[in-house]
Amino acid sequence: MTSRAPIGVFDSGVGGLTVLKALVAQLPRERFVYLGDTARLPYGTKSPETVVRYALQAAQALADFGVKCLVLACNTASATGLGAVSERIREVPVIGVIEPGAEAACRASRSGHIGVIATEGTVRGGAYQDAIVRRRSDARVSAVPAQLFVALAEEGLCRGPIADSVARHYLEPLFNSGTGSRPDTLVLGCTHFPMLAQSIRAAAGPDVCIVDSAETTAHYVRQTLESQNILARDAEGGLRLLATDAPERFARIGARFLDRPIGPHEVELVDL
Amino acid sequence: MTSRAPIGVFDSGVGGLTVLKALVAQLPRERFVYLGDTARLPYGTKSPETVVRYALQAAQALADFGVKCLVLACNTASATGLGAVSERIREVPVIGVIEPGAEAACRASRSGHIGVIATEGTVRGGAYQDAIVRRRSDARVSAVPAQLFVALAEEGLCRGPIADSVARHYLEPLFNSGTGSRPDTLVLGCTHFPMLAQSIRAAAGPDVCIVDSAETTAHYVRQTLESQNILARDAEGGLRLLATDAPERFARIGARFLDRPIGPHEVELVDL
Numbered sequence: 001m002t003s004r005a006p007i008g009v010f011d012s013g014v015g016g017l018t019v020l021k022a023l024v025a026q027l028p029r030e031r032f033v034y035l036g037d038t039a040r041l042p043y044g045t046k047s048p049e050t051v052v053r054y055a056l057q058a059a060q061a062l063a064d065f066g067v068k069c070l071v072l073a074c075n076t077a078s079a080t081g082l083g084a085v086s087e088r089i090r091e092v093p094v095i096g097v098i099e100p101g102a103e104a105a106c107r108a109s110r111s112g113h114i115g116v117i118a119t120e121g122t123v124r125g126g127a128y129q130d131a132i133v134r135r136r137s138d139a140r141v142s143a144v145p146a147q148l149f150v151a152l153a154e155e156g157l158c159r160g161p162i163a164d165s166v167a168r169h170y171l172e173p174l175f176n177s178g179t180g181s182r183p184d185t186l187v188l189g190c191t192h193f194p195m196l197a198q199s200i201r202a203a204a205g206p207d208v209c210i211v212d213s214a215e216t217t218a219h220y221v222r223q224t225l226e227s228q229n230i231l232a233r234d235a236e237g238g239l240r241l242l243a244t245d246a247p248e249r250f251a252r253i254g255a256r257f258l259d260r261p262i263g264p265h266e267v268e269l270v271d272l
Numbered sequence: 273m274t275s276r277a278p279i280g281v282f283d284s285g286v287g288g289l290t291v292l293k294a295l296v297a298q299l300p301r302e303r304f305v306y307l308g309d310t311a312r313l314p315y316g317t318k319s320p321e322t323v324v325r326y327a328l329q330a331a332q333a334l335a336d337f338g339v340k341c342l343v344l345a346c347n348t349a350s351a352t353g354l355g356a357v358s359e360r361i362r363e364v365p366v367i368g369v370i371e372p373g374a375e376a377a378c379r380a381s382r383s384g385h386i387g388v389i390a391t392e393g394t395v396r397g398g399a400y401q402d403a404i405v406r407r408r409s410d411a412r413v414s415a416v417p418a419q420l421f422v423a424l425a426e427e428g429l430c431r432g433p434i435a436d437s438v439a440r441h442y443l444e445p446l447f448n449s450g451t452g453s454r455p456d457t458l459v460l461g462c463t464h465f466p467m468l469a470q471s472i473r474a475a476a477g478p479d480v481c482i483v484d485s486a487e488t489t490a491h492y493v494r495q496t497l498e499s500q501n502i503l504a505r506d507a508e509g510g511l512r513l514l515a516t517d518a519p520e521r522f523a524r525i526g527a528r529f530l531d532r533p534i535g536p537h538e539v540e541l542v543d544l
Contacts, residue, residue, distance in 0.1 A: 039322055040312060047518045050311055120521075148434075151423035162420075162441060165434050246319045249392075 001068040001092060003230045006031040006238075007221070008062030008070045010055070013041040014154070014250060015191035016073030017257035019097065022218035023071070024237065027225070031238040033065050036254070037272065039245035042150065043076040044119030044190070051121070055081030056088055057272040061242075063089050068230050071221060072096045075118055075190050075213070079127030093224050100220040101187050101213030102131035108209040109185040112136060115174050115208075116143040117200075118189030119150065128189050142183055146170040146193070153195040154253055163196055167203035175204050185209045195257065241267045273340040273364060275502045278303040278510075279493070280334030280342045282327070285313035286426070286522060287463035288345030289529035291369065294490035295343070296509065299497075303510040305337050308526070309544065311517035314422065315348040316391030316462070323393070327353030328360055329544040333514075335361050340502050343493060344368045347390055347462050347485070351399030365496050372492040373459050373485030374403035380481040381457040384408060387446050387480075388415040389472075390461030391422065400461050414455055418442040418465070425467040426525055435468055439475035447476050457481045467529065513539045 007027070009020050013036050020034050037043075037058055043051050055077040062070055069092055072078045072085065078096030086094040105114045116128045123145040132139050148166050157163055175182050186208050188194055194212045201210060225231040243250040247267035255262045279299070281292050285308050292306050309315075309330055315323050327349040334342055341364055344350045344357065350368030358366045377386045388400045395417040404411050420438050429435055447454045458480050460466055466484050473482060497503040515522040519539035527534045 039318065042314075045518065045521060046311065050517055148420075148423050148427055148429070151420050155420050157420070157441075162434070162437050165437060169429075169434060245322055246317065249317060 001228075001230050003068070003232050004031070004235060005066050005068035005230070006033045006240075008065060008067035009034045009073050010037075010058045010062055010071065010077065011035075011074040011191060012037050012043040012077065014038075014254040014257050015150070017254050018191050018194045019071065019073035019214040019217055021258050022214040023221060024239070026218045026222050027232070028237050029232040029235050031232070033062060033067065033240045033242065035062055035242045035270070036244070036250055038243045038250055042119070043074060044121040044147070044150070046076075046121065048080045048125065051076055051080040052084045055085055059085045059089050059094070061270065061272055063092070068092055069221060069225060070094045071217065073191060073217070075122045079122050079125045093228070095217065095221055095224060097191065097213045097217045098127045098131050100216040101189065101211055102128055102135060104211045104216040105185050105187045106132060106135040106139065108211060109139070111181065111184045112139045113181050113183045114139055114141050115183035115186040116141060116189045117146040117149070117170060117186065117193060118143065120145040120147050122189055128187060142174055144170055144174055146190070149196050150190065150192045153192040153257075156256060158195045159198055163199040164202060167196065167199040171200065171203040175208070183208065185211060187211045188213060242270045243267050244270060244272055273500075273502050275340070275504050276303070276507060277338050277340035277502075278305045280337060280339035281306045281345050282330045282334055282343065282349065283308050283346040283463060284315040284349065285310050286526040286529050287422070289526050290463050290466045291343065291345035291486040291489055293530050294486040295493060296511070298490045298494050299504070300509050301504040301507045303504070305334060305339065305512045305514065307334055307514045307542070308516070308522055310515045310522055314391070315346060316393040316419070316422070318348075318393065320352045320397065323348055323352040324356045327357055331357045331361050331366070333542065333544055335364075340364055341493060341497060342366045343489065345463060345489070347394045351394050351397045365500070367489065367493055367496060369463065369485045369489045370399045370403050372488040373461065373483055374400055374407060376483045376488040377457050377459045378404060378407040378411065380483060381411070383453065383456045384411045385453050385455045386411055386413050387455035387458040388413060388461045389418040389421070389442060389458065389465065390415065392417040392419050394461055400459060414446055416442055416446055418462070421468050422462065422464045425464040425529075428528060430467045430528075431470055435471040436474060439468065439471040443472065443475040447480070455480065457483060459483045460485060514542045515539050516542060516544055
């Protein structure tokens, strides 16, 4: 693998663009190919078998671009499909969002009580719980599905009274139950959730450390490329955006997640 | 077609169960086969080409059960795919939810100003707007996408402060803008929305006539079967539930929509 090969980033839709945004910020000289499987989202409510099948197809499509590294920027795909994808795509490092997030949470937590909010599928699969306890056997993990945050982020309702009341709905039982200990660290275990950081922060309280798995994953990708000596240097960065359906919608909604305008012709339609 | 053949009902997921519930109530002696394409939902954000392709596959799968009537209990599939499905499945009546809803709204409205709330895809496709204006050339249609209602209904947050504030978010610009006329009739143009009827009613106001397209479609199906003399009489009703993914989730969430418990083994997994 050469340093000039692109980095492949895969997500079920636009959510992974928060990971891409963090990657571009930390690795501005890299070229990226982002694939959003918009035709088949959401993955969070699908069965493990289906998610693995979709993730393998998407990973192969990105591998065909000659990528030097593959990022599963989708919590559900990382939780369910990382093993299968790593076995299939053996030539390059395959990085999910779960392990870096779990690692950061274990480092950040003093009490060992860690909260995780994620989609229904990610919580049910238990991947964050497993990854945290593997690192810290004393950890206590409280995982809560917070499915509505996805719809709020896609609808652009990231701030204001609705986002605040939904955040309280999910987080009050975790942080203000009045009984037992409360987590000192909260993992945003879905790529959509950083969009609602302000409301989540308000509901969790100012003393809670919030771990954004987009940031931590980007940091881990940088470390991996450095250790393998395939970091792009003195080159111009670039980005190709691919979607399996509705490129206009991808451009419109994705612009909020990527935090820059996306032209409708900037998104290429691909079939998996 | 004999009167003992089943009625096929198709939706992208569990939303169409509100239509099925209305059908079972109005036609208790019929046998139904319901197919939820849970592997590929939601349709509301997909491109028209993709929706047509999926609707044709699902319609064919139901036709293979020897149905005497096919109901597209999905607004997006009705709006986009009714023509293509009717052309493909010529032997039996194919009924969508748009036309019965538009018909009922045109009858109910005195002023001719009709509000429609639906998914993004249904609003953008303009099917309700077209179907209403075709019947009443004097009508003025205000259509508003209300995508979050889908997530709220699936999450079971159908009543309470969050549902109320989301309903106000979508409906206040329509009913309390302070300028111009307000609709006297509101069409619930998505099968999920009857679940939130209470919050929608509170936000729209007590004087607005709310048209539930599940009820109106069931009524139209009954009329069609009567006119073709294929209504089941003196027989025992029945129901088969099919889903393309995650039957346990279908059973758990669907029970709220169908308003009766669904056993996990009651839902058969099928591939399209």
